[in-house]
Amino acid sequence: MNDLRRNLAPFSADVWSEIEEEAARVLKLHLAARKLVDFNGPLGWNTSAIDIGWTSELKEAPAEGVGAYIRLPQPLVEFRAPFTLMMRDIRAIERGAKDADLGPVVDAAKAIARAEDKAVFHGYAAAGIIGIAEASAESAVSLSEDYTRYPSAVLEAIEKLRAAGIDGDYAIALGPRCHAGLHKTLTPAGYPIIEHVRKLVSGPIVWAPAVDGAVVMSLRGGDFELVVGRDISVGYRYHTADAVELYLEESLTFRPLTPEAAVPLVYREVASR
Numbered sequence: 001m002n003d004l005r006r007n008l009a010p011f012s013a014d015v016w017s018e019i020e021e022e023a024a025r026v027l028k029l030h031l032a033a034r035k036l037v038d039f040n041g042p043l044g045w046n047t048s049a050i051d052i053g054w055t056s057e058l059k060e061a062p063a064e065g066v067g068a069y070i071r072l073p074q075p076l077v078e079f080r081a082p083f084t085l086m087m088r089d090i091r092a093i094e095r096g097a098k099d100a101d102l103g104p105v106v107d108a109a110k111a112i113a114r115a116e117d118k119a120v121f122h123g124y125a126a127a128g129i130i131g132i133a134e135a136s137a138e139s140a141v142s143l144s145e146d147y148t149r150y151p152s153a154v155l156e157a158i159e160k161l162r163a164a165g166i167d168g169d170y171a172i173a174l175g176p177r178c179h180a181g182l183h184k185t186l187t188p189a190g191y192p193i194i195e196h197v198r199k200l201v202s203g204p205i206v207w208a209p210a211v212d213g214a215v216v217m218s219l220r221g222g223d224f225e226l227v228v229g230r231d232i233s234v235g236y237r238y239h240t241a242d243a244v245e246l247y248l249e250e251s252l253t254f255r256p257l258t259p260e261a262a263v264p265l266v267y268r269e270v271a272s273r
Helices: 013-030 087-094 103-122 147-163 176-184 193-198
Strands: 038-040 049-057 069-075 077-086 141-143 170-174 205-207 214-218 224-228 233-239 243-256 262-267
Touching: 013 087, 013 103, 013 233, 049 243, 069 243, 077 087, 077 103, 087 243, 103 224, 103 243, 141 147, 147 170, 147 176, 147 193, 147 214, 147 262, 170 176, 176 193, 193 205
Parallel strands: 038 224, 141 262, 170 205
Antiparallel strands: 049 069, 077 243, 170 214, 214 262, 224 243, 233 243
């Protein structure tokens, strides 16, 4: 943990605790993928890549009659979300204040949670990550703004999972557009549509701010793996007389091992692109 340089920060352990507790509170709310996929880690900051079991044949043979195959790793990517705390707020925390401004911690936690979930659900090509919705695109079910038809879309997705031999429990990662539409839409009899959806899945309906649309997926395990080297941690950058520069940091990669175990729900204008 020395590379986080926390010992150089000009404040006490009590301030570190306040920062970590606030970050943990926000991360617990905003990290959706960890509630639905397999979590492997933390493996440590020195973990640079994972073995994926595949090889690539080298064109140049090492000797006559001998083939050579390079093992293909999948690298971890580092995410870092910087933030600034004002020294006046830090000193107030040390004096016991309960209303110091930790808004920058909240914003950084939201940002790194969104980065992680976006990579898991929609991929991050620059880091060699294929997301769930991308890997499972062939089975996508279309959505519209008519949320009274949403239960039919979820049922169609579940039937696709069953037809592929994927058993449950089934859960839904619900993006903000779907979340808002479902919670404000009622049947003609005044019954919330979201309650109809709850009856269709045996697993949780998870609010997932980084998801575009939604994803219906199996919770049986072994299908989607989030690999974490360093779990989200707070580090120190530098400070001035008025402010301290800090950051949230993690290292990770993701593998959709069984794309058939998820069905994306996509809005028609997105699906038609």
